[in-house]
Amino acid sequence: MNLADSGAKGSGARVPTAGDAIASRVYVVLFADAVDFSKRTHRDELSASQAMHAAFGLIEREVDRCGGRILNRTGDGVVAAFESAVTGTRCAIEIQKRFEDIRREKSGESFEFRIGMSMGEIIEIDGNAFGDSINIAARIERLTPAGSVWMSSTLYEAVRSRSEFGFEYVGPFSLKNIAEPADVYRVYDGSAAVTLRPANRERLGEAAIAGREYPAPGKKPSIAVLPFQNQSGDGEHDFFADGVTEDIIRNLTRFRGLNVIARGSSFAFRGSALPLSELGMQIGARYIVRGSIRPAGSRVRVSVALDDTQLQHSVWSERYDKPLEDIFAIQDEITELAVAAMAVRVEAAERERLTALPPRSIDAYGLVLRGQAKTLEFTAQANGEALQLYRRALILAPDYARALAALSRAHSLNWRYGWGEDPRAGLDLATRYAMDAVAADPNDARGHGELGFVQLYRHEHSRSIASYERALLINPNDANIIAEYADVLTHSGRAGDALAHFDRAMRLNPLYPDQYLWDRAGALMLLRRFEEAIQQIHAMVNPAQGRRILAVCYAHLGQLEAAEREAALIRAEHPGFSVDEWARVIPEQTGEGMRLFVSGLRLAGL
Template sequence: MKSRDQSEGPRRRLGAALFADIVNYADLMSRDEIGTHAAVIARLRLLGQIGEKHRGEVVQRLGDGIFMLFDSAVDCVCFAMQAQNAMQSENAGVPSERHIVFRIGIHCGEILFDDEGIGGDTINIAARIESLAPPGSIVLTSTVHEQVRNKVTAGFEYLGPRVLKNIAEPAELFLLREDSEPTAMTPALRVGRPDRVAAMRGQSVVILPFKFDGKPGSENWLAHGLTEDITTNLSRFHNLFVIARNSAFVYREKKISPLDAGHLFGVRYVIHGTVRRSGKRIRITIQLVDVIRDRTIWGEHYNRNLDDIFEIQDEITRIVVAAIAVQIEASERERLRSVPPSDLRAYGFVLQGQQHSFQYRREENLIARRLYDAALQADPLYARALAAKSRTLNLDWRYNWGEDTTGALDEALNLALSATLSDETDARGFGELGYAHLYRKEHDASISAYRRALLLNPNDADLMSDMADALAHSGQSEEAIALLEKAMQLNPFFPDQYLWHLGGAYYKLYRYDEAMQAIQSMQNPTEGRRVLAACYAQLGRLDDARFEAEKVLKAHPGFRVEHWANVLPDRLQSDVEHFVEGLQKAGLR
């Protein structure tokens, strides 16, 4: 006989829960109550119809949203992607102020059923994360990501942990993006890597994102820019181990104690602070915490004019270095100073532009370039703006984002050269110079520029990854692998691009098993499948190779081996032939 608990308890089943909600519903209703009501009913009905095709069940239609269940996380995500595309089509030709735009949140796990209805943590988490999705987008948890990342042709941008109301543990969240290529450059969740639990290094530091004390989203760029500049300044000291900016920024939306941050990143020192602006005055509060001794060893308040921000940065850097007791030669300390802009507006435009360029989307890249142009209008010789604009043109060329990108790489090269001439102490310009030279197949010039950049900033993990790729394409894959391993230590939340570069270097060395392991560890394996297909083919696993080749063609229907061979910037023709051979064995043409 069943016990009372077994017979009367709720039923449980695994499933995926989806919540979709309309952005600015109240505002839409206030503008046109009757028209909006009719349009919303039609959209919700359309969502239900699309859901049926993906074996979804509408549990509840709300006034401005819908709650659905799916047996499969893959079905749920595929529905969400089709649903958002359908909503974009429905908005075509409609004035923007009348667009009906949905946010979607997805979580999967155990769902509770009883006579009173449906509930459980899975439902609660899906409902909470929906509100965190940007308008028109899809946010999902790491549980969903793990189930779908190899099964849908999409990219996933790691958003970091988020604390949800009335949920005990923070949820690791991902933003789904249909453009899988640029997501290879965004931070990624790395589970179980020894780097994240490494023994604390004596001369090591992480700069947590400064908090902006003001209206949410109003001038966060000021706090973020200050954080990045202090990180960059400290990274230039050879004796310091400085965690990369991208890894630290994973925690920009979550409160994390300095002690927890120290243990998470394996560093001894943690810097954190706040920024507040009032007119032309700026107030910065900053603390330096020794994690081992669990105490604040230095703290300061700065109340200055905004015009003094470069002096504040320099003072913070000097004090932090002194507090960590690193011996720095006077010549290296002098080299720390980069040339500031002659017009403070230029600095502000660059900081704002970076918030857009870090999104790695076509439209965001264009906005960033406009801001960099505004900076250059204020100060035509500002090296940082020249280098930043060069990057936007590199991205246009790499992802074919412009209507005509044929001259983008040449313009990027010229801008990078101008940046190095304007400020020979700034690593950014030399990094952009190395990238532009590489894809022009000017290998010696590329590596020379990267070496100069790393001399100026020896802790820049992204520079290391880019240089490693240049080394691999120049026939120096062993050196490339060592450099990538170092970059992964500095940037624990390293983007997939590092693994993509690593897999390519292993492939060139005929180390196919290690190449496959690197690609299979990618958060978004879509862009690594070319390497994966070639590896399987070279190992004689032709069924697996053809499976991966089909995935390549699904993501890039126009893929042609001959075109890819021309794009590859390899110095050695034997490396090109080796990769082409693998692709062709896999069935790609």
């Protein structure tokens, strides 16, 4: 769908006259566009036209139900406007959910849509709509993956505090005719879905940047590996390309001579068109690794380049053409060559091969990657789907350590949040799978990390600390493991020690997820640094997830009106919330810490 930059009604810009009726006001703009309409029309014009007619009918009914109106409809797209930011955002999510339900019930008969959104002034002249907000929504839509909703930072600011939505920062993008790179966010149904996803703090003000007083990082060279491009033209290979990228990042983190930017931050810059120097500054890395993958029959072609962002030149590049089954050897070779290109001096002991054992089937590898994407959604349904994917992977590769570790985390979440058919058994199952992961591959840091995670919630604090310390010996630069280790220290009566580890995790992962701030706020709360803890929660992209900590901190500061407000919101979101039940979940080792938390919740009125 191509609309002129001059407005939403076709490609020809009409010159306004003195007699035109002109109206102007701020609206939320929804720009929806069908995926592969031309391709389906070429295959079967009648079927495609019927499917598009039905899809338009669905969109128009949802827009009307939400109190919006259609500004324009052309070949394969729709532009709609809403007076309410919340209602417009909810409508976009519901449209995508309805299409997903139809595809599930009718085996993919419906089109998939991309939805881009923005907010700003629209000028209407005799029924024709004009405005930058329409153009921006259209340009964001072109970046958006099928089935998703992405929005401008202006709209994000208007709805970010609503707990019914979750937001993921997907990076700065250069939009046509927009001078500065624009921050763009993906919106989800529910804020819990994105607690572990990357987040940009720069737009949230000085208090949002937790590391502003941290000591400067050391002189180790920093490196970021951007998502490899899938050049096959087949979306099914996207997970494979992402998996190769993740394994290269994981391999690089084993070298103590490198500061490796975490996966979440690197993936936020997918498809970025920023100049090399600007990219390096925003992601915090001097060296950038970029690559592409093109599967061709039984072979795979991989191109890799290592660039110096400060000197703006290529340090090293290589191309590979190998049988697909050798992909794991290719990843190892890329890692070794990248390190050599940067002349990193690494001791022989640190060069020891610690690569997690690859599965006997690449199919299992793909299933685990899909499962991990589901686990990050943080909902009961998504977690259940992840469990099924991990189990399928283990049927193909019974001793696959990554699948066993992932299965452990999914069962831990079932236990913690009361999900699944038998959540009480979740912790025992999580323990078993974590131990199986360590046994299957003792050199995989993730298995030790998962074992530490379940040991924490079994109140085996000393064992949990030992497991995380073993994981960090194997993978010393894994930002997520560092942050989880800091959280264990917090719950073990060592909140003061934990802060330095949270700081290090944030330096290695500059686009750190909300979970880091959430857990760091918990440490500050236990240290009775209540004002700082409140600042940390408000720095979250989805601050609604930190309401329990806010209620406790406000209560202990004597700000009971604010504490009661947070308590009311907690009850509204979780009608069955029980302080006693939550106290049984919190893995606090010290009685003093538990009393601080429970007394604060009760003072707030819970």
